Amino acid sequence: MNDMKMADIIGEYREKVLTFHDDSQRKVFYTEVEFPVPDGRLIVSRTDLKGAITHANESFVEMSGYTREELIGAPHSILRHPEMPAAAFQGLWSTLAEKKKWHGYVKNLRKDGGFYWVYATVIPNIRGGEVLGYTSVRRRPSKMKVKEAEALYETLT
Amino acid sequence: MKYTFTVSPDFNPEFISGWFFFNTWLQKSLNEQIHLELYNDFESQRQAIAHDEIDLIYANPFDASNLVREKGFVPIACPDNAADEAIIAVSAESAISNVDELQPGLRISKTDDPDVNMVCSLMLEPANLDAQNTTASTRATYVLVAKDLITQDADVGFFLADTYTNLSKMTRSKLKQLVRSDIHDIHHLLLAGPQISHKRGEILERLLAMPANEKGLGVLQGLGIENWKAVEQEDTEFMIDLMETLKN
Numbered sequence A: 001m002n003d004m005k006m007a008d009i010i011g012e013y014r015e016k017v018l019t020f021h022d023d024s025q026r027k028v029f030y031t032e033v034e035f036p037v038p039d040g041r042l043i044v045s046r047t048d049l050k051g052a053i054t055h056a057n058e059s060f061v062e063m064s065g066y067t068r069e070e071l072i073g074a075p076h077s078i079l080r081h082p083e084m085p086a087a088a089f090q091g092l093w094s095t096l097a098e099k100k101k102w103h104g105y106v107k108n109l110r111k112d113g114g115f116y117w118v119y120a121t122v123i124p125n126i127r128g129g130e131v132l133g134y135t136s137v138r139r140r141p142s143k144m145k146v147k148e149a150e151a152l153y154e155t156l157t
Numbered sequence B: 001m002k003y004t005f006t007v008s009p010d011f012n013p014e015f016i017s018g019w020f021f022f023n024t025w026l027q028k029s030l031n032e033q034i035h036l037e038l039y040n041d042f043e044s045q046r047q048a049i050a051h052d053e054i055d056l057i058y059a060n061p062f063d064a065s066n067l068v069r070e071k072g073f074v075p076i077a078c079p080d081n082a083a084d085e086a087i088i089a090v091s092a093e094s095a096i097s098n099v100d101e102l103q104p105g106l107r108i109s110k111t112d113d114p115d116v117n118m119v120c121s122l123m124l125e126p127a128n129l130d131a132q133n134t135t136a137s138t139r140a141t142y143v144l145v146a147k148d149l150i151t152q153d154a155d156v157g158f159f160l161a162d163t164y165t166n167l168s169k170m171t172r173s174k175l176k177q178l179v180r181s182d183i184h185d186i187h188h189l190l191l192a193g194p195q196i197s198h199k200r201g202e203i204l205e206r207l208l209a210m211p212a213n214e215k216g217l218g219v220l221q222g223l224g225i226e227n228w229k230a231v232e233q234e235d236t237e238f239m240i241d242l243m244e245t246l247k248n
């Protein structure tokens, strides 16, 4: 994945080099600017078996700060925030490998360096017994649950 | 062969005769005997589905999973631009103006409409409210839900957005919308059961041609539908996956 571009970042930022599960790396810039998910929205995406984005709804595109063209085909880790522990995503992938539904609180990174917290659910798309891809639906979490997740993730990163 | 058609019990009562006209139109178009059976509530309709008594259904998205994945129904069409959005409302006099201000002990008034109840429950989550720290009463109609708010017998009401906006002006002036869903991807749809699924193509063709002739147009107007849109298997599987992520 390409590094983030400083020119896209809005506000004061820090930088970090993320290492992904396949040892690839990406330099990211992140700010303290929060974008709350509007009430009543569902943020929907689908991926192929490897986690490359195949579908994104309007809310997904809008919240991410990227264009649809930039998102489709990109690995879902394009949203990976440096404060998210790798263990959270290991849990996600091992749950999906058992064809089960996964829930969790996720802090996502926007193109402009800002962030948004979501409560995410991911399920395998099973057709004729076969897993063809995955669907994720995210919604606005409660502030209390976000605080709990922040505290937990701090101990894991 | 005689077929049975049914409509999700959350249909707008204003359109009840419209569904009978639609059924008559369908019988003539297909030259088949079709009986329209309406159920008073979701539970009795689900019983009929479980006993394989239904061949055609205008289904609530909440039930689509069982119909398609367990009962072998196939999607035919949905109204163009259709989306089942939901609204949480309070009394116009309520001091509450935001979901986050709602407190445990909340009294909810709702109908048995499963997709609306699910979406509205999700919209209460940001306030940490769930079935454990709220109480709910189920009413037969949305008008009765509105009444509960006006008489202060409930703190919030769960509504289908279309129905909410069609409440009388008088009623609506006594209510206040707290939050409206903005989902787009969840909608009712017409499904064909295993006995009649071989006619899917023919039914779809007739449905799509409705706006082009006077009779069809009249029937559509009686349902408050502008025109039908074809729904493919994968569109429905996608909607079902989405619903499954939302069910707990």
Ligand SMILES: Cc1cc2nc3c(=O)[nH]c(=O)nc-3n(C[C@H](O)[C@H](O)[C@H](O)COP(=O)(O)O)c2cc1C
Pocket (backbone or CB within 6 Å): A019, A020, A021, A022, A045, A046, A047, A051, A075, A076, A077, A078, A079, A080, A081, A084, A086, A089, A092, A106, A108, A122, A134, A135, A136
């Ligand atoms: C359907 C689906 C949705 C996902 N959504 C997100 C997301 O919103 N944010 C995120 O950081 N990772 C998401 N992931 C996980 C990423 O694929 C990836 O595992 C994660 O960003 C960590 O990167 P890594 O696994 O390459 O180390 C999602 C995965 C799937 C299958």
